[in-house]
Amino acid sequence: MGGESTTRTAPRGGGVTTGRAGGGRAGQRLSGLAVALGLVLFLGGFAWAAVVYRPYTVPTRSMAPTIDAGDRVLAQRVDGGEVRRGDVVVFKDATWSNAPMVKRVVAVGGDTVSCCQDGRLTVNGRQIDEPYLPEGSAAEAGLFPTVTVPQGRLFLLGDERGSSLDSTAHLTEAAQGTVASGAVQARVDAVVWPMDGMLQRPSGFEALGALSSPGPLRTMVALVAAGTVLIFGGAAYGPLAGRAAASRARSGTEGAGVR
Numbered sequence: 448m449g450g451e452s453t454t455r456t457a458p459r460g461g462g463v464t465t466g467r468a469g470g471g472r473a474g475q476r477l478s479g480l481a482v483a484l485g486l487v488l489f490l491g492g493f494a495w496a497a498v499v500y501r502p503y504t505v506p507t508r509s510m511a512p513t514i515d516a517g518d519r520v521l522a523q524r525v526d527g528g529e530v531r532r533g534d535v536v537v538f539k540d541a542t543w544s545n546a547p548m549v550k551r552v553v554a555v556g557g558d559t560v561s562c563c564q565d566g567r568l569t570v571n572g573r574q575i576d577e578p579y580l581p582e583g584s585a586a587e588a589g590l591f592p593t594v595t596v597p598q599g600r601l602f603l604l605g606d607e608r609g610s611s612l613d614s615t616a617h618l619t620e621a622a623q624g625t626v627a628s629g630a631v632q633a634r635v636d637a638v639v640w641p642m643d644g645m646l647q648r649p650s651g652f653e654a655l656g657a658l659s660s661p662g663p664l665r666t667m668v669a670l671v672a673a674g675t676v677l678i679f680g681g682a683a684y685g686p687l688a689g690r691a692a693a694s695r696a697r698s699g700t701e702g703a704g705v706r
Contacts, residue, residue, distance in 0.1 A: 489670070489675060491674075532553060536631045
């Protein structure tokens with residue numbers, strides 16, 4: 448009878464151990480899936496950003512305080528036809544410089560623009576609220592007469608009006624300081640170093656027409672962040688699940704031995 452008792456007890460103990468080990472393997476599989484999905488999201492977010500955005504370092508203070516000298520920005524690759532009033536753009540015009548420049552679009556083809564009326568920039572007869580200008584400064588630091596912007600061209604100003612070499616420095620040229628929209632390479636979405644974040648929407652231009660929609664940068668950041676959480680969470684969960692399963696298996700085996 449003692450032999451029979453031993454034979455019956457062993458399968459019970461063995462059954463408990465197998466179940467607990469299976470739980471550990473399930474945890475490992477779940478951990479692997481989480482890490483794999485995390486890698487897809489993490490790498491996918493970076494790959495998407497590499498296709499859509501270009502990094503630039505701004506060497507001057509002409510766009511201060513929005514963008515200061517030495518700031519690193521991310522600019523979305525766009526077609527010049529997508530540019531709207533208020534956008535901060537990266538462009539290259541050989542008559543201005545051999546290097547890319549960063550300025551704010553204040554008027555597009557067909558607009559009339561001048562400075563200043565009651566100390567404010569005027570576009571199509573409307574005074575524009577410009578909260579992005581340096582504190583204590585006035586738009587009239589860059590006074591200029593009325594300019595009618597030709598179709599397919601843009602009138603650009605720096606936010607630091609007193610020192611910016613922008614459209615006002617080229618008024619005597621044939622195009623009256625305007626730049627072809629095709630010269631635009633990208634639209635600045637965010638200052639990433641220092642981490643000032645996304646550029647504020649220029650609401651002062653809203654009454655003149657639609658503003659540009661924000662780029663997908665926030666979505667990309669969310670993908671990278673979610674991927675990071677899944678990678679580290681999944682990597683940590685695997686060993687924890689294994690230890691928990693082993694602990695339950697030992698407890699089950701001990702319980703079976705008592706029987």
